[in-house]
Amino acid sequence: xxxxxxxxxxxxxxxxxxxxxxxxxxxxxxxxxxxxxxxxxxxxxxxxxxxxxxxxxxxxxxxxxxxxxxxxxxxxxxxxxxxxxxxxxxxxxxxxxxxxxxxxxxxxxxxxxxxxxxxxxxxxxxxxxxxxxxxxxxxxxxxxxxxxxxxxxxxxxxxxxxxxxxxxxxxxxxxxxxxxxxxxxxxxxxxxxxxxxxxxxxxxxxxxxxxxxxxxxxxxxxxxxxxxxxxxxxxxxxxxxxxxxxxxxxxxxxxxxxxxxxxxxxxxxxxxxxxxxxxxxxxxxxxxxxxxxxxxxxxxx
Amino acid sequence: xxxxxxxxxxxxxxxxxxxxxxxxxxxxxxxxxxxxxxxxxxxxxxxxxxxxxxxxxxxxxxxxxxxxxxxxxxxxxxxxxxxxxxxxxxxxxxxxxxxxxxxxxxxxxxxxxxxxxxxxxxxxxxxxxxxxxxxxxxxxxxxxxxxxxxxxxxxxxxxxxxxxxxxxxxxxxxxxxxxxxxxxxxxxxxxxxxxxxxxxxxxxxxxxxxxxxxxxxx
Numbered sequence: 193x194x195x196x197x198x199x200x201x202x203x204x205x206x207x208x209x210x211x212x213x214x215x216x217x218x219x220x221x222x223x224x225x226x227x228x229x230x231x232x233x234x235x236x237x238x239x240x241x242x243x244x245x246x247x248x249x250x251x252x253x254x255x256x257x258x259x260x261x262x263x264x265x266x267x268x269x270x271x272x273x274x275x276x277x278x279x280x281x282x283x284x285x286x287x288x289x290x291x292x293x294x295x296x297x298x299x300x301x302x303x304x305x306x307x308x309x310x311x312x313x314x315x316x317x318x319x320x321x322x323x324x325x326x327x328x329x330x331x332x333x334x335x336x337x338x339x340x341x342x343x344x345x346x347x348x349x350x351x352x353x354x355x356x357x358x359x360x361x362x363x364x365x366x367x368x369x370x371x372x373x374x375x376x377x378x379x380x381x382x383x384x385x386x387x388x389x390x391x392x393x394x395x396x397x398x399x400x401x402x403x404x405x406x407x408x409x410x411x412x413x414x415x416x417x418x419x420x421x422x423x424x425x426x427x428x429x430x431x432x433x434x435x436x437x438x439x440x441x442x443x444x445x446x447x448x449x450x451x452x453x454x455x456x457x458x459x460x461x462x463x464x465x466x467x468x469x470x471x472x473x474x475x476x477x478x479x480x481x482x483x484x485x486x487x488x489x490x491x492x493x
Numbered sequence: 494x495x496x497x498x499x500x501x502x503x504x505x506x507x508x509x510x511x512x513x514x515x516x517x518x519x520x521x522x523x524x525x526x527x528x529x530x531x532x533x534x535x536x537x538x539x540x541x542x543x544x545x546x547x548x549x550x551x552x553x554x555x556x557x558x559x560x561x562x563x564x565x566x567x568x569x570x571x572x573x574x575x576x577x578x579x580x581x582x583x584x585x586x587x588x589x590x591x592x593x594x595x596x597x598x599x600x601x602x603x604x605x606x607x608x609x610x611x612x613x614x615x616x617x618x619x620x621x622x623x624x625x626x627x628x629x630x631x632x633x634x635x636x637x638x639x640x641x642x643x644x645x646x647x648x649x650x651x652x653x654x655x656x657x658x659x660x661x662x663x664x665x666x667x668x669x670x671x672x673x674x675x676x677x678x679x680x681x682x683x684x685x686x687x688x689x690x691x692x693x694x695x696x697x698x699x700x701x702x703x704x705x706x707x708x709x710x711x
Contacts, residue, residue, distance in 0.1 A: 245579040269582035279576035281569060283504050295497040296581045 196375040202251035212399040226390030227379035234399040235379040272336030276348040278328040282321025297339040305338035326357035346378040387474040402485035414477040415451040418468040434484035447480045502595035513558040517606035521547045521614035544709025555635035558603045559642030567650035600639040608632030637701045
């Protein structure tokens with residue numbers, strides 16, 4: 193499998209309290225990669241690092257085969273980027289912004305840009321500084337898609353948008369991806385939105401990538417088990433234990449990853465009763481993964 | 494690409510540029526209209542003094558125009574965290590060169606205003622045979638002064654970023670301290686005076702700002 197983005201041993205420090213440490217991340221070609229994490233976990237910083245906007249302290253970044261930050265401008269020519277906040281010049285009109293943006297991209301598709309402007313109901317003469325949040329979000333998505341990118345990097349692209357605009361923006365994105373087979377890296381803390389559109393998931397917390405796996409593995413592999421008579425020290429398990437908590441009576445609750453149905457036999461061998469296997473939705477899986485990572489981090493500290 | 498950069502520069506700065514162009518145009522005319530009736534126009538020396546006043550006013554206008562265009566241009570990128578500029582597929586060096594080039598071009602407008610105003614003003618005066626008007630030279634120097642002021646502020650803003658005000662204040666305080674040292678410590682006076690003279694006189698780096706500016710001269 194080739195990767196649109198490969199990050200190895202990345203380190204970056206911003207101030208005294210935030211650092212990205214030893215970050216490894218691979219975004220497969222053609223995937224829609226959901227980049228999940230709580231606010232302040234380092235998603236935006238990682239995105240800015242991989243676009244060459246910030247210099248890493250250590251490690252290597254490769255985007256579409258280009259070394260970043262040195263070859264960032266080559267990579268950026270093939271990337272559509274939507275930042276978390278409006279980044280365009282407020283005194284330009286929509287039409288002027290499109291012309292300005294187009295002048296930097298040899299791949300600019302003027303016909304598609306006009307079609308999207310009409311589809312998004314954006315007025316050409318409207319000044320960017322006077323656009324509503326929804327209109328600004330649509331314009332940024334228009335600019336990102338009209339450069340016909342091989343990679344779309346979207347930093348909270350629907351954050352703060354109303355449901356109608358969010359649907360329009362996501363529909364345009366999915367239409368582009370299905371037509372052109374582009375890779376998407378989409379950061380968000382809206383877990384359910386990621387669940388609908390992503391096929392890979394990476395979870396970031398406190399500057400570390402604490403989980404990275406295909407969406408189906410994340411969705412179906414993390415379970416909550418209700419167990420009676422659990423051993424104090426479990427022998428090696430075929431699944432990963434994310435959390436272990438006391439339940440009612442002698443019962444325990446385990447949150448596990450990489451779960452498969454045929455693993456129930458392990459409990460029989462351990463003389464332990466597996467009472468129930470509970471499916472978790474993506475949000476619960478996300479929360480449990482974060483909790484486990486924080487517990488592990490706390491123990492390590 | 495450069496055309497679009499130039500267009501954005503124009504849109505950012507056009508209000509200030511219109512103001513400085515109008516002031517650059519009006520300053521020579523106003524100074525001459527105010528000064529001439531009172532000076533009597535009999536002395537070549539008086540005319541040269543009026544020409545000097547026009548020159549010094551022009552130097553101030555050009556410098557402030559250059560500083561403003563650099564400060565304002567950076568401010569607009571800074572307001573959006575430089576995210577847009579950094580996300581475009583060009584090297585930073587090229588982006589900066591285009592931004593500086595665009596600013597240099599739009600700064601031609603105040604100089605053009607100075608040239609037209611100075612030419613018209615000089616045409617109002619019957620100069621004695623020993624004196625000449627230098628509207629073209631004055632406008633050229635205004636352009637060079639605007640570029641120099643712009644380059645200094647551009648370098649300061651883009652290298653110091655949000656700390657530019659602090660760096661600027663430190664520089665000004667440093668200059669003040671040096672001035673006091675010159676007064677209080679005679680041994681360093683000579684060296685500092687030489688350095689100062691090098692900086693502000695031709696062909697020193699700031700010579701264009703401090704050397705003799707005049708519309709009317711021999």
